[in-house]
Amino acid sequence: MSVQQQMREKGPLGMLVALAEDVFTRVTAGIPPGEFRRMLRGEPPGRPNPRLKPHSETFLLHIRPTYYHESVTRWTHTFRLGMLSTYLFFLELITGILLMIWYAPTPERAYQDMIRLLSNVPFGQFLRDLHRLGAEAMVAIVTAHMVRTYLTGSYKPPRQFTWFTGVILLVVTLFLSFSGYLLPWDQLAFWAVTIGTSMAEAVPPQIVGETVNLLARGAPDIGANGLLRFYLLHVLFLPALLILFFFVHYYKVVHFGISLPASEEEVGEDTANRVPADRRVYFLPDVATDELSFLTGFTALLIVVTVFFFQAPLENIANPQQTPLHTVAPWYFYWLQGLLKIADKTIAGVILPGILLVLLAAIPYLDFNPSRRGRDRRVAIVSGIVAGTMMIILSYMGTPQYAVQAAPPVEIVQELMPEEGMGPAREIGYDNLPLGVWRTDEEVEYPNEEFAKLMEEFKAATRKWQEKDPDFNAAVGQLTISQDQPRLKRLDWYITWFDAQGAPGEFSRSFWLHQDSIYWEQYGLKHRFLEYIREFFMSRQEQ
Amino acid sequence: MQGIYIKSPILKILIGILATLITIGAILLVAFTEEIRMEEQAASWEGRSIENGAALYATACASCHGVDGKGASGPALNSYYFFTDTGRIQDVEFPGSLRQYVKLTIAAGRPSKQQSQWPVRMPTWGADYGGPYRDDQIEEIVDYVMNWRESALAQTPYEDPWRCFEDVPTPCDEQGFVGLLKRVGLTPEEYLAGLPAEAQPTPPPARPAELLFTEMGCNGCHALTKANAAGAVGPDLDPLPQVAGERIPGMSPEEYVYESIVNPDAYIVEGFPPGVMPTNYAQRMSEEEIRSLVDWLLQP
Structure with missing residues (x-):
């Protein structure tokens, strides 16, 4: 016209x-x-x-279906865990690319770049915290996604291959998170990854293990080459792998549809393409509205947690000469750390996890039970719960609390003024640490309440270890605080004791604290904001 | 199983809008406090560097340069002459800043012991020059040393612990705070008299002799039972009350001990080398303190 x-x-x-x-x-x-x-x-x-x-x-x-079966659109059916995993991946991609702007993967620069990011880049700390929180949430949500799929038996025909690709995605997610661990080049990163890659060394036969270890680290020990390799794994190889398997996984999900509740679907039934007209929920507008509101809600939660409650740790710069007192794996590998305490590195670190992984991936091909109903799957569900409980117990054994303890005086000082992070002594701050010699066997008037609490903790820790260790008796702790330089105080911890035979022992350790120092637990708005809230409520109580 | 879910699209849209507002609010809160946070962080990292430097200084440097940086068998760092612009940095004709001078000296050390009166050559500490420490650790030590600036520049001419470097062109009596004053034709008394009343230094209270013995580092080199000291670099001080009077004919025990503290190389005990004991104790202790230390040392 x-x-x-x-x-x-x-x-x-x-x-x-x-x-x-x-x-x-x-x-x-x-x-x-x-x-x-x-x-x-x-x-x-x-x-x-x-x-x-x-x-x-x-x-x-x-790539989205035009409609879903009404039964799968309920939140409690899938908890939207698959969508959340995907969302978190893209969130990590965006924050990760932004973080790459201020980062160079060399031992000389990596840690300095972290400091610059924190002290010289607007929103730098926010981005780093969000990236870290997103990574940990992603591991948790991907795992929860797998548990949900297992418990509802959704891996059964025709969705076996979907499960298989899902297991690959879980492994890639774990490696993605772990490879990011090394990048800040602090003590936490360096030693966790040293232990992680040393497990690769245990792969039998020896020649294979050594080669794998050499390939991962780029040298017998982690250094410039290892950092570059982990960086490339983290920003290029693993994300590419994840994207590839994500699309395979997602294609299968759309192709077979999300499994219906067991009561509405028989195993092997093609429900995705045979939804009765009256049970269809169209993507536009119903599912789209639902997903958008859900994701904005989740984003708000994530941002609020990042701003007010979460801070990514940053310990001292990596020092290959100094092994930290307690090296800790990331929480999602606690179970492996626990396992390593029971058996040797080859069995617990390589063979057992390898068998577990193959079993996990092969579940749909091993489970011939033709029903998805809970009452027909007692063996599967009970063994799932047993496996989960085992994981939790192993994880508990992997936590630092269960760790091999050092000598009592070392642990006491570590408790009050740890090698890394804040601890009670640094928490009360420079201004609240009075100059002088303070002993645990004296009852004196302390100059301020905060310091009195610290000394109380010192006394309690000394008492606790005397009860625990028969070789640690009549222990006396002494804390000497002196002014070392302008705005710099020196704290000398000195502990004496007698062992079971009555022979005396002594231990001393010195730390310094600068007036301006803040440790990672005290970073940013979270700390100030919580302080502000505390002050607000205290002033209310006084009124 | 029915399950929990929100059915009303209006409610969903409201939740979405509310969540967006909360997100924007939280980000704005960060935006408004970002300036303060970055300042805090920058100050914190300087402080953290000084803390780490202090630990390294205590293990590597304190034995020669003194726990308080006022020198022992090595030169003083916590010194007015060392920090002031017209002092050491100008006398050695170093073209860069004092910070760079300190860093270079720590990292590379002194290349040779030739023409030096110091008993030990400054070792190389930087890994680039064959030493044990990485560059970031050297930076931390530098941060710690430079942190003395404030206290060093507050020293009076008498407090400057600087000891002469014999191998530089500047004559000994023109080094140190007193030497700097001499160059412009002033005595310390004249300089102090010229300061306004509020800038006059107040003499600190005299420290007890027991404390001086450790604070001045005597226990590091001398043995003395009552002070729990077992140093073997210098003479044993336990027999001092008996032998002090017989060492130099015609000299009282008090005079002998006093002279040995203030001017250590005046009389050398046989079997010990001269030039080891620092010569700046007269500047680091008040007259009253030295007298009390002498009395305490002579008490059996």
Whole structure:
């Protein structure tokens, strides 16, 4: 229709309206304004359904199904864990790319870059905390996703291969998180990864183990080459692998549909393509609204936690010459650390986890039980719960509390003023540490309440270890605080004791504390904000 | 099983809007406090560096340069002459800043013991020059040493613990705070008299002799039972009350001990080398303190 003809039929205003409608329909990829309005009002679509057009017009919507079975859209059916995993991956991708701007993977620069990111980049700490929190949440959510799938038996035919790719995604997620661990190049990172890669060394036969270890570290010990390799794994290789398997996984999910509750679906049934018309929930607008509101809610939660409650740890710079008192794996590898305490490195570190992984991936091909109902799957569910409990027990054994303890005086000082992080002595701060000699066997008036509490903890720790260790008797602790330099105090911890034979022992350890120092537990808004809230409530109580 | 889910699209949209507002609010809160946070962080990392430097100094440097940086068998660092712009840095004609001079000296050490009166050559500490410490550790030690600036520049001419470097062109009597004053034709008394009343130094209270014995580092080199000291570098001080009067004919025990503290190389006990004991104790202790230390040492 020519412009003149349109002009004649509709008039100038009508033509503008038609033009606007046309633009709107293009932007929405096929939904005219009238239909959009009906959508917002919750009215049913016309026939044939005009709301399907965007699915064939746009790439991102064409990979989404046009409708779901009503039973799977309930939140408690899947808890949206798969979607959350995907969302977190893209969140990590965005924050990760931004963080790459201020980071160079060399031992000379990596840690300095962390300091610069924290002290010289607006939103630098926020980005780092969000990236770290997102990574830990991703591991947790991917694991929960797997547990849910196992408990509802959703891996059964025709979804066996979906499960298999899911296990690969879980492993890639774990490695992705772990490879990011080394990048800050602090003590925490260096020693966790040293232990992690030393497990690769235990792969039998010896020549293979050594080669794998050499490939991962780039040298017999972790150094510049190892850092570069972990960096490339973290930012390139593993994300690419994850994207590849994600699309395989997702294609299978759409292809077979999300499994219905066991009561509504028989194993082997193709439910995705046979949804009764009255049970269909269309993606546009119902599922889309639901997902958008859910993801904005989740984002808000994540940001609020990042801003107020979470801080990514940053210990001292990596020092290959100094092994920390307690090296800790990331929490999702506590179970492995626990396992390593029972058996040797080859069995507990390589063979057992390897067998577990193969078993996990092969579950759908080993489980011939034709039912997904809970009452028919007692063996599977009980063994799942047993395996989960085992993991929790092993994890507990892997925590630092269960760790091999050092000598009592070392542990006492570590408790009050740890090698890494804050601890009670640094927490009360420079100003609250009074100069002088303070002993645990004296009852004196302390200059301030905070310091009195610290000395109380010192006394309690000394008492506790005397009860625990027969070789640690009549222990006396002494804390000498002196002014070493302007705005720098020196804390000398000195502990004497007698062992079971009555022979005396002594231990001393010195630390310094600068007036301006803050340790990672005290970083940023969280600390100040909590302090602010505390002050607010204290002033309320006084009134 | 019915399950829990929100059905109303209006409620969902409201939740979405509320969540977006909360997100924006939290990010704005960060934005408004970001300036303060970055300042705090920058100050903190300087402080952390000084803390780490202090630990390294205590293990590597304190034995020669003194726990308080006022020198022992090595030169003083916590010194007015060392920190002031017209002092050491100008006399050695180093083209860079004092910080760079300190860093270079720590990292590379002194290349040779030739033409030096110090008993021990400054070792190389930086890994680049064959020493044990990485560059970031050297930086930390430098941060710690430079942190004395404030206290060093607050020293009076008498308090400056600087000991002469014999191998530089500047003559000995023109080094140290007193030497700097001499160059402009002032005596310390004239300088102090010229200061306004509020800038006049107040003499600190005299320290007890027992404390001086450890604070001045005597226990590091001398043995003395009553002070739990077992140093073997210098003469044993336990027999001092008996032998002090017989060492130099015509000299009272008090005079002998006093002279040996203030001017250690005046009389050398046989079997010990000269030039080891620091010569700046007269500057580091008040007259009253030295007298009390002499009395305490002579008490059996």
